[in-house]
Each structure stands twice: as structure tokens, then as C-alpha cells.
Amino acid sequence: MTNRTINFYAGPAGLPLEALKRAQEELLDFAGTGMSVMEISHRSKEYDAVHEEAIALTKELMGIPDNFKVMLLQGGAHLAFGMIPMNLLRGDRQADFITTGNWAEKAFKEAKLVAGDRVREAASTKAEKFARLPKASELQINPNAAFVHFTSNNTVEGTQWKDFPKTDKPYICDMSSDIMWRPFDVSQFGLIYAGAQKNLGPSGVTVVIMRDDFIEMCQSKDLPSYLRYPLHAEKNSLYNTPPTFGIYILRNVLAYNKSIGGLKAIEANNLKKGELLYGCIDKHAGFFKPFVTEKADRSLMNVDFFLPTEELTDTFVKEAKKNGMVGLKGYRDIGGIRVSTYNAVSVKDVETLVAFMEAFVQKNG
Ligand SMILES: *Cc1c(COP(=O)(O)O)cnc(C)c1O
Numbered sequence: 534m535t536n537r538t539i540n541f542y543a544g545p546a547g548l549p550l551e552a553l554k555r556a557q558e559e560l561l562d563f564a565g566t567g568m569s570v571m572e573i574s575h576r577s578k579e580y581d582a583v584h585e586e587a588i589a590l591t592k593e594l595m596g597i598p599d600n601f602k603v604m605l606l607q608g609g610a611h612l613a614f615g616m617i618p619m620n621l622l623r624g625d626r627q628a629d630f631i632t633t634g635n636w637a638e639k640a641f642k643e644a645k646l647v648a649g650d651r652v653r654e655a656a657s658t659k660a661e662k663f664a665r666l667p668k669a670s671e672l673q674i675n676p677n678a679a680f681v682h683f684t685s686n687n688t689v690e691g692t693q694w695k696d697f698p699k700t701d702k703p704y705i706c707d708m709s710s711d712i713m714w715r716p717f718d719v720s721q722f723g724l725i726y727a728g729a730q731k732n733l734g735p736s737g738v739t740v741v742i743m744r745d746d747f748i749e750m751c752q753s754k755d756l757p758s759y760l761r762y763p764l765h766a767e768k769n770s771l772y773n774t775p776p777t778f779g780i781y782i783l784r785n786v787l788a789y790n791k792s793i794g795g796l797k798a799i800e801a802n803n804l805k806k807g808e809l810l811y812g813c814i815d816k817h818a819g820f821f822k823p824f825v826t827e828k829a830d831r832s833l834m835n836v837d838f839f840l841p842t843e844e845l846t847d848t849f850v851k852e853a854k855k856n857g858m859v860g861l862k863g864y865r866d867i868g869g870i871r872v873s874t875y876n877a878v879s880v881k882d883v884e885t886l887v888a889f890m891e892a893f894v895q896k897n898g
Contacts, residue, residue, distance in 0.1 A: 539882045540863040542860030543688060543835060544710065545730040551792075552734075552785035557814060575774050583784050584775065590787035594795055597719050597742060602766040604741040604781050605711045606808040609711045609728040613739060614640045617705060617724065618647035620762050621679070627726045628705075629655035629678040631698060633662045634670040634687030635866070640707055644682070655681060655700075662867075663690040665827040667698075674700045677749070680723050686711035686834050688731070689864045689872065693823050693832035697721070703747075712740065712875060713790065715800035723747040732834075732875045734783035737776040741765075789874070799876050806874045806883040814838055814888045820892070820898045839869035845897055846870065856889055 540547035563570040564579040573580055588603045597603065606612070622628055622644065630641040632654050644652045655674050656667035674681065681702045686693040687709040697704065703723040719725070724743045730736035743762060753761035764772055790799060799851040811831060814821040825839035840846045846869060850861050863869040874883060 538876075539858040539885060540860055541792065541858060541872050541874070541878065541882075541886070543731070543864070543871060543873040544728075544859075545736050546732075546875050548734065548782070548874060549786060549789045549877050550584055551789045552782065555785045555789075556782060571778045573773065573777075575777050583777075583781050584769075584771070587784040587787060588770075588779050590791060591740060591742070592785065594713060594790055595597065595605065595719055595742075596716065596731040596785060599674070600745045602743050602745070602748060604743065604763060605742055605770045606739045607737060607776055607785070608706055608768070609730075609736065609739055610640075611643075611724060613707070613741065615647065616641035616760055616762065617682070617726075618644040618652070619756055619760055620753045621705075621724075621747065621754040622651060625651065626679050627651045627653075627675055627677050629653060629681045629702070630680065631655050631667065631672065631683040631847050632659060632698040633684055633690075633692060634664055634729040635681075635689040635864075636707060636709070637684040637687065640682060645731045655811045661826070662848035663687060663692070664691050664825055665679065666694060666830045669699055672698060672700060674702060677703055680705050680747075682706070684716075686822050686832055688835050688873075689867065690832040691823055691832045691835040691837035693834060695829065703744075710831075710875075713796055713799065714803050714834060716796040723750075731780065731873075732877075734786050735779045738779035738783055740783075786877075802880055803833045803874070803876070805880050806878065807831070807836075809880070810836050810872060811886050813890050817890075821893050823868065834870055834873065834875055836874065837863060837867060837869060843868075848897070850895060852893070853886070853889060856885075858889065859887060 540844045541548050545864050560569050566573055566579055630652060632638050652676060658665055658667055683698055683701055683707045683708045704721060705724045706722055708725050708727045708860045710731045712732050724747050726741045729738040748763050748766050751763050753763055758764055814823055822839045825831050840849055861870050861872060865870045
């Protein structure tokens with residue numbers, strides 16, 4: 534038995550053991566080639582099967598309609614922050630951004646570099662340190678906006694849109710930290726993007742899901758080739774050498790997700806984990822203080838809370854580590870504790886943490 538650490542890192546994050554074991558078994562002799570998947574051509578039939586399967590499983594698990602293309606690109610969410618305005622905000626086209634956290638703000642700033650005043654903030658909760666999401670009544674949508682950009686889960690602050698914002702615009706969404714945490718209706722989105730390293734696989738792969746009319750909206754002919762979404766869509770993400778090993782691991786994770794019952798089963802696990810963790814925080818409200826101010830906005834992927842003192846926070850992190858749990862230190866700008874409970878974190882892992890928290894309160898409360 535391998536001794537596995539309970540991993541609450543915010544990203545890169547833990548992966549399902551089954552997906553890693555499969556990689557271990559197939560590493561030296563992939564698909565009867567006598568080579569690893571890293572060592573063979575991205576044009577080989579053996580790699581191509583993995584590439585196609587990763588795309589097909591993404592479509593199947595998320596119920597993606599036929600008028601969307603799934604692309605597996607590089608550069609993380611950061612490159613998407615730039616590629617989106619470069620492709621979609623040319624000429625006099627305008628867009629709105631809902632600024633709900635560190636990453637949402639970065640997406641907005643990057644879009645401004647390309648599109649200047651044609652992008653604007655439809656709402657921001659920065660004045661409240663992004664500790665809640667804007668209410669529907671706070672959204673001021675520009676009627677001329679071609680799309681609204683938002684971040685479905687705010688990884689740093691621990692807020693998550695359980696109900697997506699309600700506007701009459703198509704959405705572009707950064708789902709880096711909660712893609713595939715539950716089933717949802719993809720059709721309302723023009724473009725979804727996510728770096729793989731939180732909920733899907735290793736860093737180095739970016740999943741981009743783009744509706745055909747958004748691909749057609751791109752004005753990209755004068756951009757360097759790699760920056761053109763329509764080119765990647767046309768070439769099925771094989772214009773250049775894709776990150777083959779990352780896509781292979783992504784395939785293993787998705788195949789595992791399917792084997793356990795798909796996104797419905799994953800959602801049930803995530804709800805259970807949230808109940809356990811927030812249940813413990815609320816039960817000891819005098820000891821654990823949540824960062825997020827509105828219960829409805831609480832994330833089921835990143836849970837931020839404070840202990841009464843910095844000293845207790847340090848002790849909490851150190852003792853958790855002695856008990857086989859890592860990744861609990863809060864993001865530097867916020868402090869406190871952040872527990873990241875992505876799909877690969879099991880209900881049992883959270884039960885272990887909650888038992889540790891209960892004992893910690895008994896001893897220090
Ligand atoms: C981690 C994260 C990013 C940054 O991802 P990179 O792959 O490093 O570019 C962007 N947005 C969100 C919501 C994230 O959680």
C-alpha cells in the first residue's frame with residue numbers, strides 16, 4: 534500500500550489514485566508500443582486514441598451539445614485571459630466583466646490591455662474584499678456587451694456561483710477551479726475555459742469549450758497562429774504538438790470520473806463534503822470564523838476560515854501535517870486556513886479533517 538498524503542492543496546491539486554495507478558501501470562509500455570505515451574508521436578494512432586477519448590469524455594460527462602468544440606490547449610487560464618479579448622473583442626465590440634475575486638480581476642485587467650474602455654465592470658465586490666458575490670440587483674449590464682465574463686468559483690476567496698448570474702447575455706466563464714464539480718447546462722455559455730490542475734488533471738493542459746457562433750465571431754486572421762481559437766478548433770487541438778502526457782492523465786481522470794457514475798455522483802460527494810466541513814465551522818462559530826459573509830455564496834471547492842489567533846492558525850497547520858494532511862495554509866492576501874476540496878478529495882478525507890478540527894477545538898477552544 535502506498536502511503537498517500539491527504540491533499541488539500543489549492544492547485545496543482547490531488548488526483549484520483551486510480552488515475553495515477555493506471556499511469557503507473559502503462560508508463561513503460563503504453564498501448565503495446567514498448568514506449569511511454571510521452572515518447573511517441575502526437576500523430577500516432579496510439580496517441581490519437583487518447584486525444585479523442587479525452588475530448589469525447591469531456592463532452593459526455595458535461596453533456597456538451599454538438600454545436601460546441603472542445604479544445605485542449607496550453608498556457609493555462611492566463612493565456613485564455615489574453616486570447617479571449619484578442620479573438621473576440623476586436624473593432625468596436627464590447628464586453629462586461631463581473632469582478633468577484635483575485636482571478637476575476639486579473640481576467641478583467643488582461644482584457645483591458647487589449648480592449649481598453651470597451652470592457653467594463655458590470656459589478657465588483659472588491660470594496661468588501663470579495664467576501665461575497667454581487668446580488669442580481671447589483672449587476673449593471675451594458676446593453677451593447679457581446680458577452681459577460683465571470684468566474685464560477687473564486688479560488689482565493691472561497692465564493693462560488695451556485696446559480697449562475699442572470700442576464701440576457703451569453704457567458705464566458707473561467708471555471709478553472711470548479712469545472713465538472715456538478716452537472717450544469719452548458720448551452721448558455723459561449724466559451725468556458727479551465728486550467729486542468731485543480732479539478733481535472735496536471736498543469737499544462739487548458740480545457741476550452743467554445744460554441745460554434747463564438748468561434749465564428751473570432752477575428753483572428755492577423756494573430757500569430759497559436760493565439761487563434763478558430764485554428765485550434767479546425768485542427769482538433771493538433772495544430773501544434775499538444776501536451777500529450779497531460780492530456781493522457783486528463784483522459785485517465787475523466788475515465789475514472791465516468792466509472793464512478795459521472796458528474797451526478799461527483800456532485801453528491803461534493804455536497805456531502807461541504808455539509809461536513811461547513812457543519813463543523815458553523816457548530817463552532819465562536820472558534821472558526823468563515824471568510825465568506827453570505828452562506829449562499831460559500832464555495833464547495835475552497836473553504837476559507839480563520840482561527841482566533843495567528844498562533845493557533847500555525848499550530849493548526851503544523852498539527853494537521855503531523856496527522857497526514859497538507860495544503861491548509863490560506864492564500865497570502867487573506868491568511869487563515871483554506872481547505873481545497875476538489876473532486877479528487879474524498880468524503881473520507883474530509884471526515885478525517887473534521888475529526889481533527891473537532892479535537893482541535895476541544896483542546897484549544
Ligand atoms: C488557478 C486559477 C487561475 C490561474 O490558472 P493558470 O493555469 O495558472 O493560468 C485562473 N483562474 C482561476 C479561477 C483559478 O483558480
